[in-house]
Amino acid sequence: MEDKRYSAAALTLGFCLFVVAARSAFGDVSYSFPEEMKRGSVIGNVAKDLGLDVNRLSARKARIDTEGNRKRYCDINVNTGELTVAERIDREEICSDAVSCVLHCELVLEGPLVLHRITLNIDDVNDNFPSFQRDVIKIELSESVVKGTRFRLDEAHDADIGINTVQNYHLQRNEYFIVSVHSNTDGGVYCELVLDKELDREQQQELTLTLTAVDGGTPPRSGTVVIHVTVLDANDNAPVFSQSVYKVSLPENSPLNTVVLTVSATDADEGANGEITYDFSRISDKARSIFSLDHKTGRVKIIKSLDYEEDSKFEIRIQAMDSFGLKSDTKLSVSVTDVNDNAPVIIMKSIHSPIPEDALIGAEVGIINVQDRDSEKNGQVHCSVQQSVPFKLVPSIKNYYSLVTTGELDRELVSDYNITITASDEGSPPLSSSKTLHLSVADVNDNPPVFEEQSYSAHVKENNKAGSSVCRVAARDPDWRQNGTVVYSLSPSDVSGAPVSSFVSINGDTGVLHAVRSFDYEQLKSFKVLVLARDNGSPPLSSNVSVSVWIGDENDNSPQILYPSPEGHSFMTEMVPKAAQSGSLVSKVIAVDADSGQNAWLSYHMVKATEPGLFTIGEHSGEIRTQRDISESDHMKQNLVLSVRDNGQPSLSVTCTVYLLISDNLAELPELKDMSYEESSSKLTFYLIIALVSVSTFFLTFIIIVLAVRFCHRRKSRLLFDGAVAIPSAYLPPNYAEVEGAGTLRSSYNYDAYLTTGSRTSDFKFITSYSDRTLPADPTLKKTHASVEDLEGFDGAGNDSQFAGVHGFTTLFIPPCLLPLIYPFIQIINEVIPEKE
Ligand SMILES: *[C@@H]1O[C@H](CO)[C@@H](O)[C@H](O)[C@H]1NC(C)=O
Numbered sequence: 001m002e003d004k005r006y007s008a009a010a011l012t013l014g015f016c017l018f019v020v021a022a023r024s025a026f027g028d029v030s031y032s033f034p035e036e037m038k039r040g041s042v043i044g045n046v047a048k049d050l051g052l053d054v055n056r057l058s059a060r061k062a063r064i065d066t067e068g069n070r071k072r073y074c075d076i077n078v079n080t081g082e083l084t085v086a087e088r089i090d091r092e093e094i095c096s097d098a099v100s101c102v103l104h105c106e107l108v109l110e111g112p113l114v115l116h117r118i119t120l121n122i123d124d125v126n127d128n129f130p131s132f133q134r135d136v137i138k139i140e141l142s143e144s145v146v147k148g149t150r151f152r153l154d155e156a157h158d159a160d161i162g163i164n165t166v167q168n169y170h171l172q173r174n175e176y177f178i179v180s181v182h183s184n185t186d187g188g189v190y191c192e193l194v195l196d197k198e199l200d201r202e203q204q205q206e207l208t209l210t211l212t213a214v215d216g217g218t219p220p221r222s223g224t225v226v227i228h229v230t231v232l233d234a235n236d237n238a239p240v241f242s243q244s245v246y247k248v249s250l251p252e253n254s255p256l257n258t259v260v261l262t263v264s265a266t267d268a269d270e271g272a273n274g275e276i277t278y279d280f281s282r283i284s285d286k287a288r289s290i291f292s293l294d295h296k297t298g299r300v301k302i303i304k305s306l307d308y309e310e311d312s313k314f315e316i317r318i319q320a321m322d323s324f325g326l327k328s329d330t331k332l333s334v335s336v337t338d339v340n341d342n343a344p345v346i347i348m349k350s351i352h353s354p355i356p357e358d359a360l361i362g363a364e365v366g367i368i369n370v371q372d373r374d375s376e377k378n379g380q381v382h383c384s385v386q387q388s389v390p391f392k393l394v395p396s397i398k399n400y401y402s403l404v405t406t407g408e409l410d411r412e413l414v415s416d417y418n419i420t421i422t423a424s425d426e427g428s429p430p431l432s433s434s435k436t437l438h439l440s441v442a443d444v445n446d447n448p449p450v451f452e453e454q455s456y457s458a459h460v461k462e463n464n465k466a467g468s469s470v471c472r473v474a475a476r477d478p479d480w481r482q483n484g485t486v487v488y489s490l491s492p493s494d495v496s497g498a499p500v501s502s503f504v505s506i507n508g509d510t511g512v513l514h515a516v517r518s519f520d521y522e523q524l525k526s527f528k529v530l531v532l533a534r535d536n537g538s539p540p541l542s543s544n545v546s547v548s549v550w551i552g553d554e555n556d557n558s559p560q561i562l563y564p565s566p567e568g569h570s571f572m573t574e575m576v577p578k579a580a581q582s583g584s585l586v587s588k589v590i591a592v593d594a595d596s597g598q599n600a601w602l603s604y605h606m607v608k609a610t611e612p613g614l615f616t617i618g619e620h621s622g623e624i625r626t627q628r629d630i631s632e633s634d635h636m637k638q639n640l641v642l643s644v645r646d647n648g649q650p651s652l653s654v655t656c657t658v659y660l661l662i663s664d665n666l667a668e669l670p671e672l673k674d675m676s677y678e679e680s681s682s683k684l685t686f687y688l689i690i691a692l693v694s695v696s697t698f699f700l701t702f703i704i705i706v707l708a709v710r711f712c713h714r715r716k717s718r719l720l721f722d723g724a725v726a727i728p729s730a731y732l733p734p735n736y737a738e739v740e741g742a743g744t745l746r747s748s749y750n751y752d753a754y755l756t757t758g759s760r761t762s763d764f765k766f767i768t769s770y771s772d773r774t775l776p777a778d779p780t781l782k783k784t785h786a787s788v789e790d791l792e793g794f795d796g797a798g799n800d801s802q803f804a805g806v807h808g809f810t811t812l813f814i815p816p817c818l819l820p821l822i823y824p825f826i827q828i829i830n831e832v833i834p835e836k837e
């Protein structure tokens with residue numbers, strides 16, 4: 001029964017630069033099936049017939065679309081691919097009396113968009129009974145009517161078509177009449193009542209007969225009408241229409257009550273016999289609801305608005321009947337013409353919103369279907385996007401359009417679009433409609449955080465509190481939500497050997513850097529930290545910035561006096577020759593300050609002096625000079641209380657005392673002798689004397705000579721004493737580090753001064769050579785021989801240094817010729833008396 005035609009699908013693939021894929025596939029399939037199938041009945045398996053993959057139907061959003069937005073009579077089962085009946089399909093209602101009844105629908109698949117046309121041929125089923133216009137046909141006949149006279153009877157109407165329509169008439173068996181069945185030119189079957197035996201009004205005045213109309217279906221269906229015959233005396237002419245066919249054409253927008261036309265029939269008879277009434281003899285239900293016929297005048301009017309899109313043609317039969325029941329009929333053919341009365345309709349078939357901002361150019365955003373129910377030019381639709389948005393419509397199959405992007409999207413610039421699509425047809429005047437669709441753009445993590453500054457530098461005072469904030473870095477990320485949420489962290493690195501995290505920490509949310517410890521400018525002046533800013537997207541994007549932290553100096557170190565020893569217990573006493581002239585250099589106070597800049601800018605002041613006005617100190621040089629010539633009246637012992645101040649705010653200071661002796665000969669001062677006898681060497685010497693005396697008297701004389709020689713030697717050195725300054729190495733502060741840069745006193749000056757002034761040494765000092773051994777192993781410490789030479793002019797004693805690393809016993813000035821003799825004793829003594837440490 002099912003006649004399937006399957007036309008092979010033709011696939012055309014077009015490719016152009018901006019259209020990712022333009023696809024059009026046509027596959028037509030057609031089914032024939034009877035009307036009035038139950039809802040849900042299977043018409044056929046479209047998927048199989050079109051060779052589609054049943055499993056992908058639902059994914060591709062398979063659906064049935066009807067043309068022109070009409071009722072959808074069938075549906076597709078996406079699970080099986082079967083086309084099923086969705087609505088009652090009444091062939092008579094859909095196609096009225098058209099010979100073939102065809103429905104069109106489309107199977108739409110997306111991704112890629114494919115359209116299959118499905119043609120449904122609805123077969124007629126004999127579901128309508130033949131029926132007559134009236135229940136009773138009244139005929140009045142003159143008894144004079146001759147045998148064989150024919151009377152046309154109302155045609156029975158059967159909504160079915162072909163063989164299912166009326167095929168035959170049967171008349172109830174009777175004496176007088178038989179029926180004669182005829183075919184109309186337009187396929188209808190009508191009958192005439194034929195008088196078979198003359199009537200006799202006196203015998204039978206009335207007759208009631210039943211006429212049965214039978215159709216040709218299996219099983220056949222029938223309808224009956226009662227014919228009531230009244231026997232009269234006279235006979236008449238039947239009415240005659242002026243035209244056998246009336247044709248009229250109407251625009252679909254004709255207003256109600258428009259007169260379509262007036263049919264007219266004439267009857268040759270006079271008077272009451274010529275009175276004609278008009279009636280529809282054969283008319284579809286739909287036409288009956290649209291047209292009205294004035295029974296008297298034959299005027300046909302419109303009583304319901306026409307719609308070309310629903311019915312474009314009507315065929316109606318009209319009969320005229322005179323008062324004797326003589327009839328004739330005519331055909332009225334009404335064709336409806338199209339008017340551009342339907343604006344295009346834009347239907348959003350699918351839309352991918354939000355669309356990711358990294359969508360490629362030409363990516364399909366949505367599918368749009370445009371429909372215009374009008375025909376021909378009135379239904380030709382053009383569709384476009386009006387605004388300047390990066391979208392355009394690409395015509396796809398038939399009246400489908402793809403909305404594609406024409407440029408790159410950037411959510412950070414435009415996060416949503418209102419796209420107005422305008423469709424207009426080609427009618428005159430054209431009708432148009434528009435639809436706005438809202439499209440939002442979804443975020444993609446395409447922006448790394450960006451720091452507000454190229455680099456940061458922070459200045460922190462030393463001695464800051466641990467936990468205090470150092471500076472704040474800020475990075476912006478314009479992405480959405482977590483894609484734009486910035487988290488800060490420190491890039492692991494080392495700052496002078498320690499991990500950077502032991503210096504600063506960062507608040508991941510606020511970007512505030514905190515000091516983890518208190519900084520010490522004297523140890524660390526600056527360091528760099530690399531801060532990372534990362535967003536929370538996946539994958540995350542990050543950037544980094546370097547933060548230089550400069551530690552500022554605070555005046556937290558008081559000046560340190562290197563010479564003279566600040567403790568004051570030192571016997572450091574300067575000799576001033578009595579003959580010293582005004583302005584001659586007596587001594588020099590040497591001080592350093594671990595701070596830098598102003599904080600290390602030292603100034604020297606005299607606080608107290610035994611003889612005010614005798615000595616002055618250079619405010620910046622620290623040099624103590626005589627202010628006037630020394631006179632005999634000046635006291636021999638002079639004490640100066642000096643203070644050294646730095647320039648910090650507040651300034652720090654230390655004081656020291658310098659003892660000066662105005663003398664040319666140390667021997668003049670017995671009390672000073674005691675002062676100078678000190679240290680282990682003298683003690684050792686004492687022990688040695690005792691030891692030697694007690695061990696052997698044999699060498700007693702030797703020892704006495706040795707002591708005598710030594711005494712002479714010391715005298716000699718005292719005579720050589722010229723007041724130059726000696727500074728032992730032990731006065732250098734431990735770990736004293738040179739301050740780079742901004743010191744006002746050149747550090748090398750400090751050290752060098754110390755070294756050179758010690759060149760004319762006295763005999764008892766433990767003087768160590770000017771070498772790295774005596775200085776802290778600080779790499780920043782710098783010393784140059786050039787500086788040493790610079791200072792030669794300062795005290796005139798920068799030449800051959802006698803700095804020999806001589807220790808203990810050997811310090812004694814013993815003539816070398818005697819050494820072999822006393823050496824064994826020295827060894828014994830060294831074993832007996834542990835070296836003083
Ligand atoms: C789109 O239209 C909506 C509502 O009409 C409006 O709130 C929104 O601001 C519009 N957006 C743009 C980008 O014009």
Ligand SMILES: *[C@@H]1O[C@H](CO)[C@@H](O)[C@H](O)[C@H]1NC(C)=O
Nearest residue numbers: 443444445480481482483537
């Ligand atoms: C962040 O970006 C990713 C892609 O990079 C995207 O999948 C995700 O939806 C975005 N998150 C938000 C909140 O927009």
Ligand SMILES: *[C@@H]1O[C@H](CO)[C@@H](O)[C@H](O)[C@H]1NC(C)=O
Nearest residue numbers: 491492530532542543544545
């Ligand atoms: C810091 O950023 C630069 C480029 O901006 C990159 O080459 C480098 O690898 C980054 N450093 C770290 C530690 O992430």
